[in-house]
Amino acid sequence: MAALVNVTYGVCAEIELDNPPMNVVSHEMTARLRETLRAVEADERTRVVVLHGAGDRAFCAGSDIAEFEDLHGRVAEGKLLLEKLVYRQVAKLRVPSIAAIEGYALGGGLELALCCDLRIAGKRARLGLPELKLGVVPGSGGTQRLPRIVGPARAKEIILLGEILDASTALSIGLVNRVVQAGSALAAAREMAETIAARGPVAVQTAKSLIDQATERALDDGLALELDASEKIFSTQDALEGARAFLSKRPPTFTGR
Incomplete structure (x- = not known):
């Protein structure tokens, strides 16, 4: 069965x-x-x-x-x-x-x-x-x-x-x-x-959520959400790791934090 x-x-x-x-x-x-x-x-x-x-x-x-x-x-x-x-x-x-x-x-x-x-x-x-x-x-x-x-x-x-x-x-x-x-x-x-x-997991999940909301909200509301989300993302360790890996020409190791 x-x-x-x-x-x-x-x-x-x-x-x-x-x-x-x-x-x-x-x-x-x-x-x-x-x-x-x-x-x-x-x-x-x-x-x-x-x-x-x-x-x-x-x-x-x-x-x-x-x-x-x-x-x-x-x-x-x-x-x-x-x-x-x-x-x-x-x-x-x-x-x-x-x-x-x-x-x-x-x-x-x-x-x-x-x-x-x-x-x-x-x-x-x-x-x-x-x-x-x-x-x-x-x-x-x-x-x-x-x-x-x-x-x-x-x-x-x-x-x-x-x-x-x-x-x-x-x-x-x-x-x-x-x-x-x-x-x-x-x-x-x-x-x-x-x-x-292989992408930053916090960024991936945030992007998915923002895109899902895009068709349900006015443009200005969506842009405000995007700004707030970007503020949070840029305070993560993953954001630092992404930049450091790029400058060091190595693959990033994202942890979701």
Whole structure:
């Protein structure tokens, strides 16, 4: 029996969705993911999180449709409230997150990938929000996060038509950040994670937070937050270490202090 969610702890933590054959979102997998995210967030070593699906058929092909009958008239308490909580956990991680997408990322699977800060797709990846074909709507953030990433017009096209996008199209509209050879999305995500993990961790986490707030605040408010954050960053030991390492022409050793 699959573990549903597997985790590897460390500086570059990895979370694997493992619900074969298509890693669909079941209630049990969502609950396991919640526990895993709590543990990863609490681990002081964590500087980056990579999220991927087991196998090469799917990152996550969406909700477990077999559960729909039981959810009739009670989808909020039976499914969406927990999903929204867990997906928000992903979006609000203190460290950057990277989705490595192979195969299908559909429905709730794509909505989960949208919560990550960065998305890398293999060339054979297929992405979409086809919920309207089933007579339902994206209910785990798709109608809200997708427009913020690709713009309202593109989001309406993707959701209202329900068409599945190939990786190159997803790249062209900014839905994914990079496209790599099929089967190498995880390797590319690991490489990217290692690059980010080598940066100053306080600065990385602060930058992520500032960027996340940029779309929610007026420009002057955001600039004020940026100034306050910079004041705090320049008082850290990491800021001194970065400057000293640069002048000494050596790699910096950041400690997060």
